[in-house]
Amino acid sequence: MRKAVRTERRFFxxxxxxxxxxxxxxxxxxxKAKPRTPAGYLQIDINTSPANLDPRxxxxxxxxxxxxxxxxxxxxxxxxxxxxxxxxxKIERPAPNTIIFHLRRGVRFSDGRPLDARxxxxxYESLLDPNNHSVKRAGMSELAAIxxxxxxxxxxTTRRPYAAALGMALLGIVPRxxPLDARxxxxxxxxSGPFKVxxxxxDEAVTLARNPYYPAPSGALGGIVMKVVPDATVRALELTxxxxxxxxxxxxxxxxISYLSRQPRLRLIRSNGTTYQYLIFNFRDPRLRDPRVRRxxxxxxxxxxxxxxxxxxxxxxxxxMLAPENWAYNGDVPRxxxxxxxxxxLLESAGYTRARPLRLIYxxxxxxxxLAEAIQAMLRQVGVAIEIRTNEFATFxxxxxxxxxxxxxxxxxxxxxxxxxYLIFDSRMTPQGGGNNRGDYANPEMDRLLxxxxxxxxxxxxxxxxxxxxxxxxxxxxxxxxxxxxxxxxIDRRLGGFEPFPNxxxxxxxxxxxxxxxxxxxxxxx
Amino acid sequence: xxxxxGGLRRSTSVIRYFIRRLxxxxxxAFGVVTLTFALVHLVPGDPVVAMLGDYAAPAxxxxxxxxxxxxRPLWRQYVAFLYDLAHGDLGESISQREPxxxxxxxxxxxxxxxxxxxLAAAILIAFPLGLIAGADPGGPADMGAMGFAILGISVPxxxxxPLLMIVFSLDLGWLPLTGRGGxxxxxxxxxxxxxxxxxxxxxxxxxxxxEVSDSDYMRTARAKGLSRPRALIVHGLRNALTPVVTLxxxxxxxxxxxxxxxxxxxxxxxxxxxxxxAINNRDYPLVQGCVLVxxxxxxxxxxxxxxxxxxIDPRVRLSR
Numbered sequence: 001m002r003k004a005v006r007t008e009r010r011f012f013x014x015x016x017x018x019x020x021x022x023x024x025x026x027x028x029x030x031x032k033a034k035p036r037t038p039a040g041y042l043q044i045d046i047n048t049s050p051a052n053l054d055p056r057x058x059x060x061x062x063x064x065x066x067x068x069x070x071x072x073x074x075x076x077x078x079x080x081x082x083x084x085x086x087x088x089x090k091i092e093r094p095a096p097n098t099i100i101f102h103l104r105r106g107v108r109f110s111d112g113r114p115l116d117a118r119x120x121x122x123x124y125e126s127l128l129d130p131n132n133h134s135v136k137r138a139g140m141s142e143l144a145a146i147x148x149x150x151x152x153x154x155x156x157t158t159r160r161p162y163a164a165a166l167g168m169a170l171l172g173i174v175p176r177x178x179p180l181d182a183r184x185x186x187x188x189x190x191x192s193g194p195f196k197v198x199x200x201x202x203d204e205a206v207t208l209a210r211n212p213y214y215p216a217p218s219g220a221l222g223g224i225v226m227k228v229v230p231d232a233t234v235r236a237l238e239l240t241x242x243x244x245x246x247x248x249x250x251x252x253x254x255x256x257i258s259y260l261s262r263q264p265r266l267r268l269i270r271s272n273g274t275t276y277q278y279l280i281f282n283f284r285d286p287r288l289r290d291p292r293v294r295r296x297x298x299x300x301x302x303x304x305x306x307x308x309x310x311x312x313x314x315x316x317x318x319x320x321m322l323a324p325e326n327w328a329y330n331g332d333v334p335r336x337x338x339x340x341x342x343x344x345x346l347l348e349s350a351g352y353t354r355a356r357p358l359r360l361i362y363x364x365x366x367x368x369x370x371l372a373e374a375i376q377a378m379l380r381q382v383g384v385a386i387e388i389r390t391n392e393f394a395t396f397x398x399x400x401x402x403x404x405x406x407x408x409x410x411x412x413x414x415x416x417x418x419x420x421x422y423l424i425f426d427s428r429m430t431p432q433g434g435g436n437n438r439g440d441y442a443n444p445e446m447d448r449l450l451x452x453x454x455x456x457x458x459x460x461x462x463x464x465x466x467x468x469x470x471x472x473x474x475x476x477x478x479x480x481x482x483x484x485x486x487x488x489x490x491i492d493r494r495l496g497g498f499e500p501f502p503n504x505x506x507x508x509x510x511x512x513x514x515x516x517x518x519x520x521x522x523x524x525x526x
Numbered sequence: 527x528x529x530x531x532g533g534l535r536r537s538t539s540v541i542r543y544f545i546r547r548l549x550x551x552x553x554x555a556f557g558v559v560t561l562t563f564a565l566v567h568l569v570p571g572d573p574v575v576a577m578l579g580d581y582a583a584p585a586x587x588x589x590x591x592x593x594x595x596x597x598r599p600l601w602r603q604y605v606a607f608l609y610d611l612a613h614g615d616l617g618e619s620i621s622q623r624e625p626x627x628x629x630x631x632x633x634x635x636x637x638x639x640x641x642x643x644x645l646a647a648a649i650l651i652a653f654p655l656g657l658i659a660g661a662d663p664g665g666p667a668d669m670g671a672m673g674f675a676i677l678g679i680s681v682p683x684x685x686x687x688p689l690l691m692i693v694f695s696l697d698l699g700w701l702p703l704t705g706r707g708g709x710x711x712x713x714x715x716x717x718x719x720x721x722x723x724x725x726x727x728x729x730x731x732x733x734x735x736x737e738v739s740d741s742d743y744m745r746t747a748r749a750k751g752l753s754r755p756r757a758l759i760v761h762g763l764r765n766a767l768t769p770v771v772t773l774x775x776x777x778x779x780x781x782x783x784x785x786x787x788x789x790x791x792x793x794x795x796x797x798x799x800x801x802x803x804a805i806n807n808r809d810y811p812l813v814q815g816c817v818l819v820x821x822x823x824x825x826x827x828x829x830x831x832x833x834x835x836x837x838i839d840p841r842v843r844l845s846r
Contacts, residue, residue: 049803051622133593135578138586202622202632203795203803204705227705230790230799233688234704241696243703394571394808401575 037243040222040514041207042495044506045235045244047251049203049228053188055172056127056180057134061250061413066206066226068507070110071172071191074101074120074154079501081274081326081416083166087115087173087192088154096161096457097144101169103152108213109175110196117148122176132180136171138434143168161455163462164419194510195224203228217497219513232256239266245492249273249504252488254312260490271500272316273487274323277411278479279375283440285406287358292350294477297407298336300343300382306374307483315483320470321415321424323484325502327459328418330467333474343382352383359385360406365396368409375409400438401431408438411485414503418466422450425469425478441478540833547829551822558821559611559814563604566805566813573620573808594620607814616818617811621804626815629800634819636706637796640789641782643712644719645774648781651678651724656731656770657763661755663736671728678725687718687791704793715792719785723777730773734766741765768835775831779824 037043050063055071058064068076076086085091088101107115124146127134142165145157158165178189188197194216195208209223210216227244229235232253238244240263252260261268279297281288288294307315322329352358364372369390376386386407391399399405412420422429427442429435446469453465473479487500496519497512574590591597595606610617616626659671681689694714695703702711738744739754739762747757786798797816804812 130589133590135586138578201795203799204793227793229704229793231688231793234691234791234793237688237691237696238703241703392806394576394806395569398570398572398575 037225037227038222041225042221042223042246042492042509042512043225043227043238043244044246045229045238045251046226046247047228047230047232047235050200050206050226053197053200053206054178054180055174055191056123056132056136059135062226065504065506066197066208067172067191068193068505069195069208069224069510070188070193070197070211071174072107072193073172074169075166076170076507077416077503077505079325081322081502083169083416087120088169091166093457096455097158099156099158099165099169100149101154101156103154105152107192109190109192110211110213111175111190112213113175113190115173115175115192116151117154118151119176120154120173121146121148122178123171123173126178126180127171129180134180140168161457163454163457164417167417167419198223214510217511217513219515221509221512221514224509236260239263239490242492245495246489246498248489248500248506249275249485249487252490254310254314257312257314257488257490265493267491267493269487269489269491269498269500270314271487271489272323272325272502273485273504274325274415274502275411275413275485275504276318276321276323276415277315277409277482277485278318278321279482280400280405280408280410280439280479281441281477282403282406282408282438283442283478284403287350288360288406290350291477292346293352293358294480295336296343296346296350296382297379297384298477298480299339299346300379300384301375301480301482302338302378303482304338306371310370310374311483311485314486314488316486318481318483320473320481321412321420321479322418322466322470323502326416326418328463328466330470332467333471335474336480340378340382347383354383357383357385359387361389362386363389363391363396363399363405363408365393366390371409403431403438403440409482416503418462418469419454421466421469421473422454425473426450439478441476443472443476446472446476544829544833547832551825554825555818555822559608559818560604562814562817563607563810566808566810567600567603569808571808573810576807577621607811616815619804619809619812621807621809621812626811629812630797630815630819633795633797633800636794637782637785637789637798638823639706639712640715640719640785640794640796641778643716644723644781644785644788645778647716647720648723648727648777649774651720652727652731655724655728656735657755657759659728659732660735660739660766661758663732668732672732675725675728678721678728681721683718683722683787683791686721687714687788690714690717706795715788715794718791719781719788723781726777727770727773731766731770734769735762738762738765771831771834775828775834778831779827782823782827783820 046062048060048062050058050066051060052058053063053066053070055067058067072087074086074088075083075091078084087103087107089104090102092100094100103115103117103120109115126132127136128140130137142158142160142162143156144159147155149155156165156169172191174189174191187200190196192211192214194211194214196211197206198209199205199207205228206226207223208226210220229238235244235247235251236253236256236259239247239260242265257268260266281294283289303317307313307317319331319333319335324331347358362372362376369388372388372390376388379386400408400410423435424437425441425446426435426437427447429437430440431438449465449469449472453462453469456462456465474481487502487504489498489500491498494515495512496515497508499508501507574587574594574596578587578590588597595603607617616630618624619626619629622629655671655675659668662668691703691714694701701713705711735758739758744757744762747761748754752760785796786802788794789796789798797819801813801816804816
């Protein structure tokens with residue numbers, strides 16, 4: 001009996017010791033709290049992890065943002081959506097199918113190796129090698145050849161006169177010999193951009209340090225930590241507390257913008273954006289082939305009210321895919337201000353009455369659910385019954401590509417060159433044909449213009465072609481243009497030199513710097 | 527002599543039981559992978575399209591489908607998958623183009639770490655609460671402890687996580703907000719994950735203690751002059767533990783597999799987040815691998831619980 005009691009006592013004692021040990025460990029944990037971002041670095045909170053940082057295979061938006069900071073390409077896109085030289089200091093087009101790039105001298109990769117034409121050729125060749133299965137190969141289908149004229153001159157030859165050919169020159173250049181074995185591409189190869197990737201922990205963080213071979217302004221950021229924080233509330237808390245110094249667009253919930261803008265240590269920078277949201281019609285449905293029905297739906301949606309209520313004013317009403325910042329923008333197109341009476345009249349003339357309402361299946365993602373409900377309520381007023389089907393992205397995307405919808409909500413992000421119109425509105429560019437004409441829209445005049453626009457190398461003549469394209473698109477209404485989403489960045493007041501790009505690019509962080517306390521409080525004044 | 531023989535018989539029965547349970551893992555694993563394979567292939571969506579994106583040329587889509595073997599009939603893909611699995615190969619992730627086993631190995635420790643810490647936090651909270659409440663049922667301490675427990679069950683992770691962050695990271699500055707690092711990073715996610723379990727355990731322990739306190743041996747102990755709390759701790763606790771351990775076993779599996787929300791809130795790089803991303807990308811091999819690992823972990827935890835029973839209560843016989 002006594003033995004039994006002793007055993008139980010020991011049992012209890014062991015338990016108690018274990019409990020005390022755990023408490024001590026917890027307390028020790030408390031004492032060790034320290035920030036992970038090195039001093040002088042900027043922490044940027046992002047909502048999803050990049051998949052792969054090698055510019056030859058990276059396709060997701062976050063990888064592209066990081067790529068712009070770590071790699072240089074032959075050209076890049078400026079604020080107007082136009083191509084400008086990056087590694088190329090001069091670009092010539094001596095023949096319709098030929099582009100010559102003269103490279104800047106003295107450029108070095110972050111590991112000190114000099115960059116020249118051989119690195120450019122190697123980067124393209126390794127991407128084009130079918131054995132490497134780069135997903136970016138499809139974007140190079142118009143590229144017939146790339147070769148070096150001398151050590152600092154690269155020639156690109158296209159298969160046909162191709163106006164948007166510079167889009168193929170946006171590839172980040174890596175040092176020759178860098179293997180493209182996607183299995184080992186976790187840590188990024190060296191680049192010649194302002195920063196270099198020093199650590200990549202998937203789903204945790206990407207750490208960028210300054211590229212020692214890239215000139216930095218005085219007081220420049222020591223580096224950048226891109227931290228993956230999937231929860232929107234937590235991102236807002238990190239901003240409020242100064243743990244994170246920068247977040248933009250998708251990483252900020254519209255509901256939290258006004259709260260964040262009231263925080264003393266933060267600054268809200270709102271600028272015009274080019275992300276275009278639209279509703280797409282499926283022309284395979286005979287009812288939607290009637291232009292009166294499409295126009296009725298466009299007139300039946302109060303976009304102003306939706307922008308004010310759901311988007312908290314963070315968008316501009318769109319007239320078409322290209323935003324006013326784009327060099328090819330044409331605002332002189334048919335517009336559809338909210339007019340429920342007109343919508344009802346158009347539907348009636350198309351044969352739809354209250355007794356026989358138009359019923360459509362509207363597909364969207366969970367994020368688009370509230371927008372869908374607002375549109376559903378508005379269209380019910382004019383006699384269009386909408387049935388909403390919400391699916392997670394992969395299912396939604398699959399439906400969109402296979403044409404399994406009547407009406408769907410989607411968006412185009414980062415549209416720069418009007419060549420995009422060819423991919424979405426040319427009648428042959430269905431998803432099966434390698435394009436994105438998902439609603440099966442067809443207009444012979446549109447086809448003719450889009451092919452001419454791709455082959456026209458004179459900017460003024462090209463602009464005239466796309467001005468007409470934008471008019472036809474607004475009249476035919478394969479899409480109802482909704483709005484261009486504003487760029488919203490919430491930044492630490494001490495951060496100077498950040499300049500927003502319409503496409504959301506972070507390129508200006510290369511020259512950004514920490515401000516002195518006096519300058520930062522100056523920036524605090526409205 | 528008879529005693530030693532009993533011990534031997536007992537340990538052989540434990541071993542036999544253990545082997546039988548291990549053998550039962552095979553049909554469980556087979557069922558899990560078959561069901562997962564069917565589910566991920568039946569839902570719409572295409573991993574190649576998700577990977578190549580908007581501008582993929584049909585020829586490239588076809589080439590990649592062929593290379594990944596996705597153009598074969600489904601039954602052949604299934605047979606190939608089973609064949610690889612039988613050889614210990616989980617395949618290669620479609621979206622990340624790395625071996626599934628490596629991706630899981632990278633993440634699994636983080637998930638186990640969080641689950642173990644959540645379990646520890648739950649036990650640390652539940653035992654004092656349950657003891658306080660069970661020592662004086664109906665008293666003010668009981669009311670307080672059980673009120674606290676109700677709160678623990680009712681508050682969802684989604685709310686508790688940010689609340690703890692605001693108090694302990696932002697206001698007091700004691701703990702880091704998010705991410706995985708040292709022990710300090712573990713405290714808040716563990717509390718968030720363990721809170722609901724702590725509440726359930728505390729209630730269970732209280733109930734169990736109240737039941738044992740009516741038993742004869744407890745009356746004897748009291749009659750010998752032990753105080754009620756002392757009798758409860760020294761004699762009652764061990765007997766009260768069996769139902770608590772049962773619950774612990776069931777819930778520990780749930781902690782392992784149910785930590786996805788906590789992983790998201792605390793930016794914790796665990797298996798749950800990997801699996802969600804894999805589902806979104808229709809990354810079939812990766813989804814199958816994650817589900818298999820989760821299922822096997824669940825079974826393993828339950829097996830461990832059953833073995834723990836017999837350690838706590840010698841009357842429990844492992845035979846089924």
